Amino acid sequence: MEDINYSKNYLLGGAIACSQADGGFQEGGKEISTQDLRYLDPSWTPEQIEDKHQNNPFSQEEFDQALKDQGTKYYPLRRGIDFYHHYKEDIKMLAEVGLQIFRTSICWSRIFPNGDDQEPNEEGIKYYRDMFTECKKYGIKVFATMIHYDIPVNLVIKYGGWKNRKIISFFEKYVTVLYKRLGDLVDYWLPFNEINAAKFSPWDGVCLIPGTEKNMDQEIFQCLHHQFLCSARAVQLGRELVPGKLIGGMIARFTTYPATSKPEDNLQAIQDDQYSNWFYLDVLARGYYPEYMKRYFDKINVHIHFEPGDKELLKDGTVGFVSFSYYFSQVSTNDDNWEQTAGNLIMTKKNPYLKESEWGWQIDPIGLRFTLNQIYDRYHLPIIVAENGIGAHDELTSDHKIHDDYRIAYLSAHIDQLDEAVKDGVNLIAYTMWGIIDIVSCGPLTMDKRYGVIYVDLDNGGKGTGKRYKKDSLYWYKNKIKEHINN
């Protein structure tokens, strides 16, 4: 057998996204993005927040109001944690932790404020050059997402967003600028965050407002087809403009076990996996629509419009690495009465062997090793774990400490499983824990669902000093990284 020697020295890092962190939503030439329209009333109770998040995360009414609003309501993603003005001190703190790689996203509406502008916004390019240069100053590698859900809202208003094939040429222009003007500073490129989010969260994934389409599934999958083509173009353009750099694909991984050994549950697990996970990575990494989708599309009455050349483009533009977010695992069963609990983007079925986070997400470190093995086995491409972490209520003590032993336990158990997976033969490039610094949560839009090793003193209404404090987990992660590098 060939001597496999994958290094245990994958990179340990952290991740955020521009829409949840940056703020400065109309500064430096930036225009409004689709995520800037999402609304939270800070006076809502936790139950009301959860109800809004689960049952009506975005509506036509909210869209109309947000566009008209003169700043009387609160839109948390417009403010984030003001990383836009604090990035120097924040990156300095990340360097103190010893971060080897930092993942963030680029706001399309900072580079092309309306999406269809003739020329890019130089101030936006300068912001990213400065911010990435700051990372490089400390030897931190840059992992850049091109679209973490948000696109310029003008593209939705004027063209219908992802529904319109024209978006591919706007995207090509955006990507060309990114490669040409930022390519020297970025180590790994990711065209789309969690490309499988659309079915569960249409506004996030493909900028469609729930309840507004006659055949929502048809529109979602046609939008996704356009995103697949964009991803393939990003790979092709990358070959030409940033040769040697890896351009990847990502899903939110809903790791799935059969609930019992019943054949029905095993079949259900395979199908849940195919429709929610594999389809997306199969297109991105294998370069074609898998056979199993035909029956599914027939069932949900979806007919994808392919134009001449689409098949060839998908085949040619396959990704160079695979990545995923991993927060929980779930079980699959055809028993409709099986107890449910929440998960990232979806409701999941409960596994009696697992504990849950405060938000009901089932904690399963071994599932991470399982997932890494599964994905490596399927694609044989290098892997980046692009997100993993635990959202929790943290308490800031009067002497500005945060004793987050629960986070240390979570991260420690998951990172141990990375090492196991590498010993299993998985080619792992990096692990970027989610929300390394507290940011606005993406689902509920609150600050009090915190993931970071750095605490940011802001409440759900954006009130507070905005000061950054080191949590106990920061010291733990710092030691972990040191130990990891020395081993």
Ligand code: BG6
């Ligand atoms: C992922 C997203 O799905 O989950 C992130 O890519 C998000 O943007 C993360 O923040 C955690 O979800 P939440 O809702 O707890 O912020």
